[in-house]
Amino acid sequence: MRLYIKYMVSARCKMVVQTELEKLGFQCATVELGIIETLTDLTTEDLAQLRENLSRVGLELLEDKKRLLVVQMKDAIIELIYHSEEIPNINYSEYLSEKLGHDYTYLSGIFSEAKGITVQQFIIMKKTERLKELLANTDMSLADIAYKLNYSSVAHLSNQFKKNTGLSPSTYREMMMESRVS
Template identity: 60%
Template sequence: MKLYIKYMVSLRCKMMVKEELTRLGLHYVVVDLGMVEIMENITQEQHDQLKINLLKSGLELLDDKRSILIDKIKNVIIEMVHYAEELPTTNYSEYISEKLQYDYTYLSNIFSEVKGITIQQFIIIHKIEKAKELLLYDELNLTEISYRLHYSSVAHLSNQFKKITGLSPSFYKRMKQKRQGNLENI
């Protein structure tokens, strides 16, 4: 039986869900971002208790088919941008459509209707979050980051970065260095 969980976007979330399933006596086959497959059918009492316990940790057990689909789209994007070694070389629309086995137009319309932003805007927001993370690690320069995130140029990345954060990437990096310097002086 498959269960879908909203806001499950990190390894820590996966560990917490595994602990919760074990506590309820449920045996899981797979615990993935946003999805859990358990061996047995879940009783209504277990379902209700799991829902309550997940809510305490900021997670939500999904029952509505549209919510489940939206969460699947979000998880594919988060996994693609934040956890994959390299972004796909195909169009994101093809990648998402292939992963979820739905027509992209259908996915796009539902996502926009429910979330109020397009899938493309959601991807851009997450790519900028990844760029911020890579800037903070200070292992890659801006050219390498733009290449890694499949931007056509550093200027394109910089423009999107500024549009989303209000800051240029170099200013963002200087702020980080300034904060570190201030902390070292304490």
């Protein structure tokens, strides 16, 4: 049985979900971010108990198909931006359509309706968060970061970062370095 979990975004979350299922006596075939596959089907009572247990640890069992698609889109975007080791030259709309099996126009409409922002705005927001992490915690060059985050150029990365944070990437990096020294 395939189940979808909201807010399941880390290895720790995966362990928590697996533990909660094992407490109920179920074995997991696979555990991925946002998705678990059990070896047997869960009854309505089992699902209610799992929903309650997950709620206690800040996770949510998803059952609404549109909400599920939004969560899957967010997870796919986060996976690409934070965890992908693939060559990053990818078209997000094609990737999402292929991964989720729906037309991108349909997916983007559902996302905008549910989140109040466009998919592109969400991608930019997540790329900015990731860029902040890379600037603060690595000595990667802006060119390497631009490539890793699939920006067309360092100038594009810098302009977008400044537009979203009010700071240039180099100013942000300097501030983070100074805050570590203090």
